[in-house]
Amino acid sequence: MIPYGRQDIRQEDIDAVVDVLKSDFLTQGPQVPAFEQAVAKAAGARHAVAVNSATSALHIACLALGLGPGDLLWTSPITFVASANVGRLCGADVDFVDVDPDTANMCPQALAEKLAAAKAAGRLPKVLIPVHMCGQSCDMAAIGALARDYGVKIVEDASHAIGGSFEGKPVGDCRHSDITVFSFHPVKIVTTAEGGVATTQDADLARRMELFRSHGVTRDPALMEGESEGGWYYQQVELGLNYRMTELQAALGVTQMTRLAEYVDRRNALAERYDAALGNLPLKRPGRLAQARSSFHLYVIRVEAARRRAVFDALRAEGIGVNVHYIPVHTQPYYRRLGFAPGQFPQAEGYYAQAISIPLYHGLTEAAQDQVVAAVEKALA
Template sequence: MIPYGRQDISQADIDAVVDVLKSDFLTQGPAVPAFEQAIADYVGAKFGVAVNSATSALHIAVKALGLGEGDLMWTSPITFVASANCGRYCGADVDFVDIDADTFNMCPDALAAKLEAAEAAGRLPKVIVPVHMCGQSTRAEEIAALARKYGIKIVEDASHAIGASYGEDKVGACAYSDITVFSFHPVKIITTAEGGLATTNDPVLAERMGLLRSHGVTRDPALMTHESDGPWYYQQVDLGWNYRMTEMQAALGLSQMARLDQFIDRRNALADRYDSLLADLPLQIPGRTDGARSAWHLYVIRLDDAAKHREVFEYLRANGIGVNLHYIPVHTQPYYRDLGHKVGDFPASEEYYSRAISIPLFAGMSDVEQNDVVRVLSEALSK
């Protein structure tokens, strides 16, 4: 079976993890700060805050921005449920903005129309969470301009997009947002096994996220309410969670960073090759954001004939091609339907779902494997 995604682990990665296992620190040691600095330096942000998953990073990001009970957060329907759930964790209401049919990202035109209506109704979101779907940047400058106009904070969900760029900026530089979140799950661009990280240029947000990931506990005298009782002393100054990243995870991530650009180059070459190989088949290849370079976490095709969707998907799986579908529109999930969302709310997202298939793409994929994917896909479409 050719999987839709696969981690790429080298001997150097293994050695880095083993070195930590032989060291004095398995948690709260030097590897996590080093990894945070490496990511921040790479993307061009001032601060990085590493945590145990991108879900945790999304949670502390929106919480650090003050999202809470009675507030409203908007995100995309075409994403993993975590992009929406982070708002619910804070007690906020969650709504969605439909996608651009070509790039699968939040549509700035739909956002503009929805914001105008929300302002008239007196119910604007406090935070919006645009998703860099498949590793491709949103039209970030347009979304940021709308956010400034209406006084809204932005968290970029770049779980798919470490190594991507928009214009002159790396995704994660926070040139168009308050906070950006990355994922290091095994099928992502680089991995820490499980893990996530939030970047920001705001020292107050960085400090607050650092507190929230570790129970809200500090040993920093500057953050305490009174003078320390002694060298053992700490204070809980906020209500936080245990979202810390381990030293082993950080060491793996640091080692993987050495090959990040190599991974991105290979993924882009594979995506370009897919564009060419699939050009004559009855399907649509992914569109691309102008002025951006995708990290190509996923390559999603859309079938011309939606009636063949399940048949083609099952044929591919049965013949050794590990396809997947990213994603079921979040607003159609039972939990969100119980909150008042319904089928028909976001037609572009639902149309996408009726035709989309994620076909294999990973940095270690060979041309021979890619040819096999295209061959089996051609067979499936011809039946």
């Protein structure tokens, strides 16, 4: 089976993790700050806060922005459920903005229309989470301008997009947002086994996220109420969680980050080969924004909706580990119980009905890629 995604683990990664196992620190040591610095540098951000998953990073980002009961979070219906769930975990209500039919990213025009209607109704969102689907940035210039006009905070869900760029600048520099979140799950561009990082240019937001990831506890006298009682002293100043990343995860991330450019270049080269090889087949290839460079976490083809199941099953039967990303969040049973229903976001549902993710990862050989292409051609014949 050729999987749709796969991690790349080398001897230097193994050595780095073994070194941590032999060290004095398995958690809360020097590797987490080193990993944070590597991500901040790559993203062009002043601050990076590492946690145990991208879901945790989204959660503490929303908490740092003050999202809570009575507030509203908007995100894309084409995403993993975590992008919406973090709003619910903060006690907020959740709604969705339909996607652009070409890129499956949040549509700026749909957002503009929804914001205007929400303002008229007196119910604007507090936080907006645009999702950089498949590794390609949303049109953050347009989305950021709209958010500023309406006073909405932005968390970029860039779980797919580390190493990507928008308008020639790295995804994660937060030029058009307050916070950006990356994922380091094994099938992502870079892995820490599990892990997430939130980047920001705002020192206060970074401090708040650092508090929320570790129980809301601090040893910093500047953040305490009253005087410190001694070197042992700490205070809980927020209601936080234990979302800390381990030293083993961070050590893996440090070595992986040294290969970020290599990974993204290889994925783009493979995507270009797919573009050429699939160009004459009856399918739709991934749409591109002229001002963005995707990191190509995923390569999603779209086929006729009536044939998608048959094509998917045929590819699996040929040993091609295809998948579908994603089932629209608003159609999930939990969200249906909140009042959402099929038909509310037609572009998202139309995309889902046609989408198939085909294999794309750093270690995919050209011979294996040609095998994928041949299987796609056979399935469509």
